[in-house]
Amino acid sequence: MFLPAWIEGLTPEMVKKAEDELGETPEVRRKAVAELTKLLKGEPYLKPRLEEKFLVRYLRAKKYKVDKACKTLLYYYSFKSKFANIFTNFKPSQLKHVLDMNCINLLPLRDEDGASIGLIRIGEFDPSKATCEEFIATCLMCAEIGTDNEATLVCGSVCVLDLKGLTFKKMLRFSSVNLLSLFVASMQDCVACRVKSMHVVNEPYFFSTILKIVKQFMHKKLKDRLHCHGNNLKSLHRHIPPEILPDYLGGHLCYSNEDYISKVLEKESYMEDVNKYGYLKLNK
Numbered sequence: 103m104f105l106p107a108w109i110e111g112l113t114p115e116m117v118k119k120a121e122d123e124l125g126e127t128p129e130v131r132r133k134a135v136a137e138l139t140k141l142l143k144g145e146p147y148l149k150p151r152l153e154e155k156f157l158v159r160y161l162r163a164k165k166y167k168v169d170k171a172c173k174t175l176l177y178y179y180s181f182k183s184k185f186a187n188i189f190t191n192f193k194p195s196q197l198k199h200v201l202d203m204n205c206i207n208l209l210p211l212r213d214e215d216g217a218s219i220g221l222i223r224i225g226e227f228d229p230s231k232a233t234c235e236e237f238i239a240t241c242l243m244c245a246e247i248g249t250d251n252e253a254t255l256v257c258g259s260v261c262v263l264d265l266k267g268l269t270f271k272k273m274l275r276f277s278s279v280n281l282l283s284l285f286v287a288s289m290q291d292c293v294a295c296r297v298k299s300m301h302v303v304n305e306p307y308f309f310s311t312i313l314k315i316v317k318q319f320m321h322k323k324l325k326d327r328l329h330c331h332g333n334n335l336k337s338l339h340r341h342i343p344p345e346i347l348p349d350y351l352g353g354h355l356c357y358s359n360e361d362y363i364s365k366v367l368e369k370e371s372y373m374e375d376v377n378k379y380g381y382l383k384l385n386k
Contacts, residue, residue, distance in 0.1 A: 104213070107210050119216070124165050126166060135157050138171055174291065178292040182381075191377045200240040205222065207359045219259070219346065222241070241289070242289075245295065249293060255296075264350075273312060282316055299327045300328045301330075
């Protein structure tokens with residue numbers, strides 16, 4: 103049985119997984135939230151979001167190591183402030199033109215372990231209609247929305263990068279070392295999610311050059327979880343069952359991202375609230 107991506111709350115099995123893998127108990131959670139709240143309140147010039155659900159997002163990602171959760175949160179707020187209106191602080195309505203390209207998706211079903219399946223199709227991205235910065239901003243916004251789901255926080259996420267249709271000319275737009283480093287840093291150091299694995303499919307021969315650059319900025323744990331399958335979709339299916347994949351990845355689903363776009367657009371007020379928090383701008 104494959105659970106829906108947008109499941110609310112945790113199943114009994116997920117509650118057990120949170121305890122076994124993350125060390126989460128009601129008492130551990132209560133103490134950790136209190137400690138993290140105190141640390142954030144002590145950070146100068148920061149207006150932190152202190153709802154328990156939000157703080158638990160980062161505590162779960164760091165297996166209730168409060169110091170690591172705090173460090174990640176401060177980096178998250180620093181990144182938000184430094185790149186406001188470039189990569190961050192957007193609302194779904196402002197990035198709908200990117201979502202409409204069908205280049206960023208969340209598949210409707212989870213895998214056997216409960217992990218959500220994110221799908222990025224760079225070949226579908228049209229650089230004549232949006233900038234690379236807007237593409238990254240959309241990825242970050244979708245990650246922000248996706249990690250507001252408890253099941254994803256406990257069970258993690260799997261990312262599939264489908265490079266079919268990626269031309270050399272299009273790749274050059276993403277090949278800035280600074281842009282690549284910022285994208286990797288934002289996804290692995292700001293997003294409160296346990297990435298269980300990453301899968302690259304349909305990669306063109308010239309992608310190896312970009313991958314060498316990207317790997318320089320990836321943590322070892324993430325590099326160890328990276329799998330490149332080429333055009334061998336059966337290799338991908340050994341990790342992700344075809345029952346939950348779209349037909350263009352050799353799966354059984356006739357999938358379009360219209361439902362996903364609707365779900366993201368419903369989060370307009372949520373993202374407006376998210377964007378209220380961060381480091382305060384000081385008059386110089």
